[in-house]
Amino acid sequence: xxxxxxxxxxxxxxxxxxxxxxxxxxxxxxxxxxxxxxxxxxxxxxxxxxxxxxxxxxxxxxxxxxxxxxxxxxxxxxxxxxxxxxxxxxxxxxxxxxxxxxxxxxxxxxxxxxxxxxxxxxxxxxxxxxxxxxxxxxxxxxxxxxxxxxxxxxxxxxxxxxxxxxxxxxxxxxxxxxxxxxxxxxxxxxxxxxxxxxxxxxxxxxxxxxxxxxxxxxxxxxxxxxxxxxxxxxxxxxxxxxxxxxxxxxxxxxxxxxxxxxxxxxxxxxxxxxxxxxxxxxxxxxxxxxxxxxxxxxxxxxxxxxxxxxxxxxxxxxxxxxxxxxxxxxxxxxxxxxxxxxxxxxxxxxxxxxxxxxxxxxxxxxxxxxxxxxxxxxxxxxxxxxxxxxxxxxxxxxxxxxxxxxxxxxxxxxxxxxxxxxxxxxx
Numbered sequence: 248x249x250x251x252x253x254x255x256x257x258x259x260x261x262x263x264x265x266x267x268x269x270x271x272x273x274x275x276x277x278x279x280x281x282x283x284x285x286x287x288x289x290x291x292x293x294x295x296x297x298x299x300x301x302x303x304x305x306x307x308x309x310x311x312x313x314x315x316x317x318x319x320x321x322x323x324x325x326x327x328x329x330x331x332x333x334x335x336x337x338x339x340x341x342x343x344x345x346x347x348x349x350x351x352x353x354x355x356x357x358x359x360x361x362x363x364x365x366x367x368x369x370x371x372x373x374x375x376x377x378x379x380x381x382x383x384x385x386x387x388x389x390x391x392x393x394x395x396x397x398x399x400x401x402x403x404x405x406x407x408x409x410x411x412x413x414x415x416x417x418x419x420x421x422x423x424x425x426x427x428x429x430x431x432x433x434x435x436x437x438x439x440x441x442x443x444x445x446x447x448x449x450x451x452x453x454x455x456x457x458x459x460x461x462x463x464x465x466x467x468x469x470x471x472x473x474x475x476x477x478x479x480x481x482x483x484x485x486x487x488x489x490x491x492x493x494x495x496x497x498x499x500x501x502x503x504x505x506x507x508x509x510x511x512x513x514x515x516x517x518x519x520x521x522x523x524x525x526x527x528x529x530x531x532x533x534x535x536x537x538x539x540x541x542x543x544x545x546x547x548x549x550x551x552x553x554x555x556x557x558x559x560x561x562x563x564x565x566x567x568x569x570x571x572x573x574x575x576x577x578x579x580x581x582x583x584x585x586x587x588x589x590x591x592x593x594x595x596x597x598x599x600x601x602x603x604x605x606x607x608x609x610x611x612x613x614x615x616x617x618x619x620x621x622x623x624x625x626x627x628x629x630x631x632x633x634x635x636x637x638x639x640x641x642x643x644x645x646x647x648x649x650x651x652x653x654x655x656x657x658x659x660x661x662x663x664x665x666x667x668x669x670x671x672x673x674x
Contacts, residue, residue: 263364264312267322270360271309274333277353278302292343301336305329326364327374333357334378342385346392346399354382355406362410363417371414379407452479452508453667460490461553464672468647471665477504477542478612478667481512483519490553491519491527494565494669495546496612507542510535511588515548524548524561525584525595532563532587543589547610549671556673558608561597563587566613569635573605577635580608608671609635614664615654626657646670 279302286293308325311318318325337354344350358378365371382403386396394402457465467480477497485491493515497504511531518530527548535544545564552558560568564586567579584595602608611631618626634653641649647668654666 264319264322266364267326268309268312270326270364271305271312271329273356273360274329275302275305275309277356278305291340291347293340297336301332323365323367323370327370330357330361330364330374331378334374334381338378338381338385341382342389344393346386346389346394348394351394351399351402355402358403358406358410362413365414368414368418371411375407375411379403452481452505452512454480454482457482458484458490460551462556462674463490463551463553464643464674465492466643466647466670466672468644468651468668468670469666470651477508478614478665479508479512480667480669481515483516485520485550487520488553490551491515491524492549492551492669492671493519493546494549494610494667495544496565496614496665496667497544498542500665504542507535507539507544507588510538511544511546519548523597524550524559525597528561528563528584528587528595529593532593535588539588543586545586545613551671555601557599557601558671559597559599561595563593563595566611566616569609569611569631570600570602571607571609571635571639573603576639577609577632602673604673606673608673610669610671611650612665612667614666615650615668617664618654618658620657621659626654630654630657643670643672 278298286295308318308329312322334354334357337350337357340350341347341354358375361371361374383400386392386399386403392399453467453469455467455469457467465482469478469480471478477499479493479495479497481493483491483493493512495508495511495515497507497511514531514534515527517534518527521527521530525548528546531544531546543564545566547560547562547565547568549558549560560580560582561584562568562582563584567582569577570580571577580598580600582596582598585591585593587593616625616627616631620626630653631650634650637653638646638649647670650668651666
């Protein structure tokens with residue numbers, strides 16, 4: 248059933264239609280030229296009305312291939328009828344005119360064309376068997392032939408064999424194409440399945456449901472550049488009662504970056520109870536450096552004391568954190584450091600801040616900043632600060648969505664990286 252279905256599709260293929268049209272025009276041209284041939288001077292019997300009728304029908308069907316769906320769907324059957332009628336026409340003229348060389352050329356032309364016009368072996372073999380047998384009989388029973396019988400027979404049999412071999416080669420190519428298509432579809436299905444699994448994994452890497460903590464509210468935002476991305480936002484409720492937060496951006500995109508993000512989150516869960524945030528980042532670096540040779544990670548770890556509101560943090564190549572103060576607006580927080588999971592030993596420091604009630608702390612990936620307008624200007628820090636000021640009256644997810652929409656409006660929704668944000672609201 249699959250093979251039949253594929254052949255049906257192949258019959259309607261544009262390439263087959265092109266070949267059929269070429270054959271119809273060849274037939275029309277050959278018949279048309281015959282109308283003007285000096286039949287009487289050559290002493291040939293070839294009624295002109297037959298040629299005119301045959302040429303007209305051929306031209307009509309050629310034109311119909313561009314306008315009639317029925318003709319396009321039935322093109323193989325139509326072409327088979329044309330081959331039979333062309334062959335019968337040529338064989339009759341050969342017999343009437345003692346194997347005249349001009350009609351023999353027409354016979355050879357027809358036998359040669361059919362091999363490149365069909366995908367149905369049974370129809371072709373039946374045609375070749377019938378026409379070749381009739382041609383041989385005509386050659387044997389023609390009186391006073393104008394062509395040597397051995398030359399005539401070889402001229403009939405050779406193109407028939409070539410047509411058969413041509414069809415076998417084409418069918419072999421079609422079968423290989425079918426197998427390749429099947430293998431490609433299988434590969435695509437596996438890739439789509441893996442992308443779905445990676446997308447599900449990605450959704451688990453970006454925390455959206457946060458624990459209720461005393462004195463703080465947490466909100467996150469994530470948009471992937473592709474079906475999966477390399478950003479991660481996670482947390483750990485530490486043994487000492489503090490809340491550890493992890494914000495990371497893995498270089499690159501796709502499944503590989505998502506895998507590295509998953510490994511980084513797992514390492515954070517293991518080392519999130521260390522004394523200092525920088526020690527946690529260094530431990531993540533040590534665990535992943537040999538396992539991840541082609542990706543680096545920009546990250547930030549925060550230890551939040553929900554009782555005193557003290558926040559200890561360390562930054563590893565990550566965009567600077569922004570403190571949004573209730574009275575004075577946004578400002579960059581102190582802190583910088585080198586990337587982790589790179590060839591270099593990380594140079595990291597720890598910083599401490601005790602924000603006031605009503606303050607907010609914003610973490611964001613560079614995908615928010617690195618978008619460009621039509622003039623090539625980057626969104627950057629200045630536009631982000633302006634957006635923060637313009638939407639300072641908004642809270643939580645509404646605030647993060649507003650920042651995202653401003654970035655998208657600036658770039659006409661052209662992004663080149665994952666976009667993620669984490670907002671800490673101090674109550």
